[in-house]
Amino acid sequence: MPEPILKVNDLWKNFGGLTAVSDYYLELPQGMIYGLIGPNGAGKTTIFNLLSGVLKPNRGRIVFNQIDITHFRPDQITRVGLTRTFQNLRLFPSLNVEMNLKIASHIHLHYSFIASLSSSPGFFRSEREMQKKVEAMLDVFGLSQYRGELASNLPYGLQRKLDIARTLMTDPKVVLLDEPSAGMNTVESEDLARLILQIKERFQLTLVIVEHRMPFVMGLADIIQVLDYGSVIAQGTPEEIQNNPQVIEAYLGAGDTIA
Ligand SMILES: Nc1ncnc2c1ncn2[C@@H]1O[C@H](COP(=O)(O)OP(=O)(O)OP(=O)(O)O)[C@@H](O)[C@H]1O
Ligand SMILES: [Mg+2]
Structure with missing residues (x-):
């Protein structure tokens, strides 16, 4: 077995008296x-x-691509190749689609704006590369015709897509998606599932997807991990998870449904 691209051991997080995450582990194989x-x-x-470094753990170790990133800042984590989306969209509503893509590399990688004003050949090379990347994203995500639109004018489903496209601007190896299909109708979420498979192949990604929409995640994921009260209670193929009594119990207890 190759080394997992992301390896997490014994991860804990408390908020005051509340233990939000306890003894969390993950071994994420590439692809x-x-x-x-x-x-x-x-x-x-x-x-x-x-x-993603937004919070510091109370305990535990996070190793990405054989680098210990446990104490890295978010921008350092982005730089080594791990990015994420947020449960709530983080677009710039008053910038257009193209600018939202461009600014993603600046913000997430902390590129200096002074450097971006300089006319060095190196800068133009990276500008050209960035434009190429923008074009690729617009194409893959079906956003070309909206490039000049303000992000806030896009239909919600396209805003969600743009938010994912932004994460790819930093050339990640691993992408964490927090409820990517939230607020979408069935047609939009099926379209998104196809798109996720497409970008996974095209950009050779490894993905972790948090989802409440069961058919979506069961159809997409190779392996599913189930959390309850901050701990992993089960891990397995979608089929194993759907038939796991402890999982069914956790969902019934929460008044939610697994299928
Ligand atoms: N910054 C914080 N300060 C205090 N408590 C927090 C903080 N963030 C999360 N929590 C608490 O930690 C627990 C886990 O929250 P978390 O947002 O990780 O859950 P989740 O699985 O993402 O839920 P959901 O499906 O609703 O998004 C909850 O009890 C939540 O109230
Ligand atoms: Mg959440």
Whole structure:
């Protein structure tokens, strides 16, 4: 077995007296889609916040591509190749689609704006590269015709797509998606599932997807991990998870449904 691209051991996070994540572990093989599910408040977003450096763990170790990133800042984590989306969209509503893509590389990688004003050949090379990347994203995500539109004018489903496209501007190896299909109708979410498979192949991504929409995540993920009260209660193929009594119990207890 090759080394997993992301390896997490014994990860803990407390908020005051509340243990939001306890003894969390993950071994994410390259090229895989991992689903992370669990009732509301189970700790899914907190895990993404820990993996992306937004929050610091109380305990535990996060190794990405054989680099210990446990104490890295978010921009350093982006730089080594791990990016994420947020449960709520993080677009710049008053910038157009193209600018939203361009600014993603500046913000997430902390490129200096002074450098971007300079006319060095190196800068133009990277500008050209950025434009190429923007064109690729517009094409793959079906956003070319909207390039000049303000992000806030896009239909919600396209705003969600743009938010994912932004994460790819930093050339990630691993992308964490926090409820990518939230607020979408069935047709839009099926379209998004196809798109996720497409970008996974084209950009050779490994993905972790947090989702409440069961058919979506069950159809996409190779392996699913189930969280309840901050701990992993089950891990397996979608079929194994759907038939796991402990999982069904956790969802029934939360008044949610697994299928
Ligand atoms: N910054 C914070 N400060 C205090 N408590 C927090 C903070 N972030 C999360 N929590 C708490 O930690 C627990 C886990 O929250 P988290 O947002 O990770 O859950 P989740 O699985 O993403 O839920 P949902 O499905 O509703 O998005 C919850 O009890 C939540 O209230
Ligand atoms: Mg959440």
